[in-house]
Amino acid sequence: MINTEINIAGVIWKNPVTVSSGTFGSGMEFDEYVDINKLGAVTTKGVADKPWAGNPTPRIAEVYGGMLNAVGLQNPGIETFCSRDLPFLQKKDTRIIVNVCGHTLEEYLNVVDRLADEKVDLLEINVSCPNVKEGGIAFGVDPHALNEVTKEVKKHAKQPIIMKLSPNVTDIAEMARAAVDGGADALSLINTLTGMKIDIERRKFVLANKTGGLSGPAVKPIAVRMVYQVAHAVDVPIIGMGGIQTAEDAIEFIMAGATAVSVGTANFYRPNVTEEVVEGIRNYMERHHIESLDEIRKCL
Amino acid sequence: MINTEINIAGVIWKNPVTVSSGTFGSGMEFDEYVDINKLGAVTTKGVADKPWAGNPTPRIAEVYGGMLNAVGLQNPGIETFCSRDLPFLQKKDTRIIVNVCGHTLEEYLNVVDRLADEKVDLLEINVSCPNVKEGGIAFGVDPHALNEVTKEVKKHAKQPIIMKLSPNVTDIAEMARAAVDGGADALSLINTLTGMKIDIERRKFVLANKTGGLSGPAVKPIAVRMVYQVAHAVDVPIIGMGGIQTAEDAIEFIMAGATAVSVGTANFYRPNVTEEVVEGIRNYMERHHIESLDEIRKCL
Amino acid sequence: MKEVETAEVISQEAFGGDIYSLWLDAPVTAKTAHAGQFVSVFTNDSSKLLPRPISLCEVDHENGRLRLVYRVTGETAGTKQFSLLTEGETIDILGPLGNGYSEFSKKPILLGGGIGIPPMLELAKEFAGQGLAKEDISVVLGFRDAAFLLDEFEKVATVYLTSDSGNTGIKGNVIDGIHQYDVKGDALYACGPKPMLRAVKAEADAKGIPAWISLEERMACGIGACLGCVTETKDVDDHSKVHNKRICKDGPVFNAEEVVL
Amino acid sequence: MKEVETAEVISQEAFGGDIYSLWLDAPVTAKTAHAGQFVSVFTNDSSKLLPRPISLCEVDHENGRLRLVYRVTGETAGTKQFSLLTEGETIDILGPLGNGYSEFSKKPILLGGGIGIPPMLELAKEFAGQGLAKEDISVVLGFRDAAFLLDEFEKVATVYLTSDSGNTGIKGNVIDGIHQYDVKGDALYACGPKPMLRAVKAEADAKGIPAWISLEERMACGIGACLGCVTETKDVDDHSKVHNKRICKDGPVFNAEEVVL
Numbered sequence A, B: 001m002i003n004t005e006i007n008i009a010g011v012i013w014k015n016p017v018t019v020s021s022g023t024f025g026s027g028m029e030f031d032e033y034v035d036i037n038k039l040g041a042v043t044t045k046g047v048a049d050k051p052w053a054g055n056p057t058p059r060i061a062e063v064y065g066g067m068l069n070a071v072g073l074q075n076p077g078i079e080t081f082c083s084r085d086l087p088f089l090q091k092k093d094t095r096i097i098v099n100v101c102g103h104t105l106e107e108y109l110n111v112v113d114r115l116a117d118e119k120v121d122l123l124e125i126n127v128s129c130p131n132v133k134e135g136g137i138a139f140g141v142d143p144h145a146l147n148e149v150t151k152e153v154k155k156h157a158k159q160p161i162i163m164k165l166s167p168n169v170t171d172i173a174e175m176a177r178a179a180v181d182g183g184a185d186a187l188s189l190i191n192t193l194t195g196m197k198i199d200i201e202r203r204k205f206v207l208a209n210k211t212g213g214l215s216g217p218a219v220k221p222i223a224v225r226m227v228y229q230v231a232h233a234v235d236v237p238i239i240g241m242g243g244i245q246t247a248e249d250a251i252e253f254i255m256a257g258a259t260a261v262s263v264g265t266a267n268f269y270r271p272n273v274t275e276e277v278v279e280g281i282r283n284y285m286e287r288h289h290i291e292s293l294d295e296i297r298k299c300l
Numbered sequence C, D: 001m002k003e004v005e006t007a008e009v010i011s012q013e014a015f016g017g018d019i020y021s022l023w024l025d026a027p028v029t030a031k032t033a034h035a036g037q038f039v040s041v042f043t044n045d046s047s048k049l050l051p052r053p054i055s056l057c058e059v060d061h062e063n064g065r066l067r068l069v070y071r072v073t074g075e076t077a078g079t080k081q082f083s084l085l086t087e088g089e090t091i092d093i094l095g096p097l098g099n100g101y102s103e104f105s106k107k108p109i110l111l112g113g114g115i116g117i118p119p120m121l122e123l124a125k126e127f128a129g130q131g132l133a134k135e136d137i138s139v140v141l142g143f144r145d146a147a148f149l150l151d152e153f154e155k156v157a158t159v160y161l162t163s164d165s166g167n168t169g170i171k172g173n174v175i176d177g178i179h180q181y182d183v184k185g186d187a188l189y190a191c192g193p194k195p196m197l198r199a200v201k202a203e204a205d206a207k208g209i210p211a212w213i214s215l216e217e218r219m220a221c222g223i224g225a226c227l228g229c230v231t232e233t234k235d236v237d238d239h240s241k242v243h244n245k246r247i248c249k250d251g252p253v254f255n256a257e258e259v260v261l
């Protein structure tokens, strides 16, 4: 009997596959491309206490084996999110993870407080978006700040919290320990790596923001390494992501130590990729006579 | 009149193109594939004071848009290098950059001292190889250690020194400043990013060393971003590298602020790529009526 | 569920000046497609992952076919690879995407500039399909140099030509064309580079008629999810709650009044 | 200067069991190629950058052709893409690379296991070319299950068959084959998986005859520059100054005495 269920901080998902924040909208946009009920969880686009306009365009650049984005966390704010996007997701048979962003600690807490009484399963705290100049970025690369923000969020949160880690650091294990010491119930990684593309014909940055976050298959080896390091440094469940586009990629993250996996950029070029990944994991388990993912998690 | 010459710490190269340490052997192996006289400089494989056996195999893994290596700085030692490899390079009409590695500060200094009276144009100090467990790695990611090692090397070196920076850090500009404060005459970046690949059928790391250094086109956006940051933080010439496989890639690094560029992994799959890059840069200059690369360096 | 469709190449033709015309057999996508919409076209190159948005130049509902006319932007560009496709080969597309032209006036002036010309063809055909006579459909085309698609346009519309080089029609842009040919109408429908669209908007303002313009931006998803492709709007947008609309989902065709160019 | 050669596919044949045979038109590479050498084969997939080392199964010097016989290792592998190549398509190769078999004995025993079988064919042909009679060239082949290349081998050598499944020849490996068929000779020449090569080395030791074995390792450059593909050696190697030789440049064929398996 194959059982694909996993457990993130007491929340059971029917399978280990979610989507990465910012790559699936609030789910609605993908409703006609993929059966959302088949996903273990949906992670929403980052939401702040007020609407954010995001960065000027161009916000997107294609690079070898991946992309850069500098969307800058455009979002409609928590009120619209709660009245429009949440009800849509609540009708689906999947777990809901709300990704939270802010410029300051206070803004994070406003969102966390507002979600206290909403039917939401997990909160993912994005302390690592490289496109926001204030607050966010400093939290994400300084272990002390990360520890502090985690403690504060944990005090307010009614749901288990996932701290999302930035890969743009010297020592990812240190960051993981700082978050877990602060009370993180789970960790997700990696967010995007800071990159740049220059248009040499026009002598201009391709992105209006100059730099953007690198994502897609190009980053996978870095992400797998970091998940492995974090899994050996702390004892909370990990949601692994970075370049996943096949079930084989997902299994690689699970073997590195991830409990769940998240598909990001691949949604943009294969809108039903998540269904394929869910099915492919099941096939792999069948082929290898694996009953539970516990058998292969962190197996090396 | 197009002039492709550049100047690294007083050493004039006929064009800005070199090869990345470890990807071109000592030049000899490429002699039948490319006219070495056409290169601005040759950078040798890292050399230590004694022969190093390197890591167990497998040392190589292919990943999306790039590769991982964990060669572990296998090298024949400085004596063989001086008696066999250097004379070969000295017969070529190109600049010679010797890449220096060691487990301890003393080992670095032994190599630097030994090279004092050799006809070598520049020394590149590899403080950033992620595959060496002792010494090297700590130097590469800690600004204080980097500053110290730079000062000591500078005291001993008879040639200008290039400090080669690791990308596996939170703040590359801080590292650059530490090296320049220590007396670095130039900087080169990026070395490889630490990555991992797991063979999910065998449930094993693909590399015997578990982790390896990620290189190739996949890393280019990160490398361009770091070169840009460093060029805006310090005032010494930069040799930019990371994923360069075309003249267009090279120009991108120059616009980001590099004085010279280095082709690495691409040598493995296009053995004469460097000649193409040299020629392509010249074509770009012609097409855009650029007489000197100064006109486009750091132009945005 | 909407899916990526693997379309078969029926024919490919080079128009010169790096412009190519591709007829695809894509019955599912063609079924509901109309003027102003676009398709996401995927390369077969695994280093180039993002789709290229390409507007529909013609839709043959009867035979389930689509025509794309596109410019090759460089020797290593994804579009270069499209241009090498030959009959019988396949290419993945997703669509039809976005909102096309939906307000049909009685005496439209269609304005196409450069690679913004192709989508005007399907629009002209749709106007003709609505029963408008050739004399009532004015099309002003602005070429770089040599003309393309002329025969097709002339079947359904009255065509006025301009070009940057002066080799096709009058030397000048489409706005010069409107003025010099004294083209009259009750609404403008335009696709072309941003400076042209700004001029179109100004022209519409001056004439006191509406202008429907098709915008471009770099895209990742093409389906409204990534927020990569926004354009600034005059008012707060109801979906985004900020002054932004998504070109891929809310557009690419907008009333010029709505957007800040 | 040695260059990457764009080879044209003459024919491709599936042997079953994921094994394919590819004849390439590659006059420059074929010119100097001989048994035991390999070529670096490049994919057309820009996400897979490294070359695949594939041994020469046959060299047709006269017509400038090479035969490669290879196993498809997975649905997303580079070799899978090779297997889809059809007549007239092209593929980039670099070679011939490495040192092949260079010591030719008078009564050789050639041992091929699995995908190590194909390179034995060119070797057998070279022995025949040196004037050895069929009776003096013994070839012991170890298949997984079904045999391939048999006709070709039987033209030039005396062939003994073994297989893992027992469906081809005796059930067992090539060493079992030597013993059960009582094959006699003055030197062993082997290509196959590492456990087989270890057994070959032991067999040569026991018989007091030399063994020439072809090794495999993951490669990046294929030309001796990256030091990716080393094998441990008994003595300090003169080039590397450590106990390592490069398989791509110093091998892939080694005297079994030299290397630590």
Ligand SMILES: Cc1cc2nc3c(=O)[nH]c(=O)nc-3n(C[C@H](O)[C@H](O)[C@H](O)COP(=O)(O)OP(=O)(O)OC[C@H]3O[C@@H](n4cnc5c(N)ncnc54)[C@H](O)[C@@H]3O)c2cc1C
Pocket (backbone or CB within 6 Å): A061, A062, C038, C050, C051, C052, C053, C054, C055, C056, C069, C070, C071, C072, C073, C074, C076, C077, C078, C079, C080, C115, C118, C119, C215, C216, C217, C218, C219, C252
């Ligand atoms: C709604 C819409 C409709 C379009 N219709 C057409 C059309 O009918 N015919 C036509 O020739 N062109 C059209 N374009 C422009 C076309 O999308 C780009 O020229 C094309 O994507 C460039 O890709 P490439 O492979 O040539 O270049 P590359 O340099 O390989 O592209 C790299 C990346 O940048 C993106 N990109 C580069 N330039 C543009 C651009 N101008 N707009 C959007 N993305 C860009 C590409 O999609 C890709 O993701 C349209 C654009 C949009 C947004």
Ligand SMILES: Cc1cc2nc3c(=O)[nH]c(=O)nc-3n(C[C@H](O)[C@H](O)[C@H](O)COP(=O)(O)OP(=O)(O)OC[C@H]3O[C@@H](n4cnc5c(N)ncnc54)[C@H](O)[C@@H]3O)c2cc1C
Pocket (backbone or CB within 6 Å): B061, B062, D038, D050, D051, D052, D053, D054, D055, D056, D069, D070, D071, D072, D073, D074, D076, D077, D078, D079, D080, D115, D118, D119, D215, D216, D217, D218, D219, D252
């Ligand atoms: C000198 C030499 C000669 C060889 N001759 C043959 C031959 O004649 N026929 C044949 O079928 N195979 C041969 N091999 C093995 C062949 O190189 C691998 O099976 C092949 O590279 C696997 O590539 P892939 O595209 O199938 O797998 P992928 O999984 O796509 O390969 C990923 C990467 O790993 C490398 N790799 C994976 N497995 C191996 C391996 N066993 N050895 C070396 N590199 C590997 C690939 O080259 C590539 O860089 C030889 C290997 C060597 C070293």
Ligand SMILES: Cc1cc2nc3c(=O)[nH]c(=O)nc-3n(C[C@H](O)[C@H](O)[C@H](O)COP(=O)(O)O)c2cc1C
Pocket (backbone or CB within 6 Å): A020, A021, A022, A023, A045, A046, A069, A071, A073, A099, A126, A129, A164, A190, A191, A192, A213, A214, A215, A216, A217, A219, A241, A242, A243, A244, A262, A263, A264, A265, A266, C220, C226
């Ligand atoms: C367009 C885009 C928008 C993103 N927005 C967010 C966001 O709002 N919050 C967040 O935590 N991560 C965001 N990310 C990061 C992704 O969630 C994910 O961590 C990253 O893309 C790596 O996964 P991938 O390689 O599979 O895309 C975004 C990524 C992309 C590409």
Ligand SMILES: Cc1cc2nc3c(=O)[nH]c(=O)nc-3n(C[C@H](O)[C@H](O)[C@H](O)COP(=O)(O)O)c2cc1C
Pocket (backbone or CB within 6 Å): B020, B021, B022, B023, B045, B046, B069, B071, B073, B099, B126, B129, B164, B190, B191, B192, B213, B214, B215, B216, B217, B219, B241, B242, B243, B244, B262, B263, B264, B265, B266, D220, D226
């Ligand atoms: C196989 C291999 C060996 C390398 N050996 C060295 C080395 O000895 N010393 C060093 O400083 N860098 C070494 N590097 C790093 C490269 O010099 C270069 O910094 C890196 O590969 C990024 O450039 P690329 O993406 O063009 O390869 C090595 C890289 C590879 C792939």
Ligand code: FES
Pocket (backbone or CB within 6 Å): C218, C219, C220, C221, C222, C223, C224, C225, C226, C227, C228, C229, C230, C246, C247, C248, C249
């Ligand atoms: S391209 Fe993603 S929202 Fe438009």
Ligand code: FES
Pocket (backbone or CB within 6 Å): D218, D219, D220, D221, D222, D223, D224, D225, D226, D227, D228, D229, D230, D246, D247, D248, D249
């Ligand atoms: S593959 Fe590079 S040395 Fe052998």
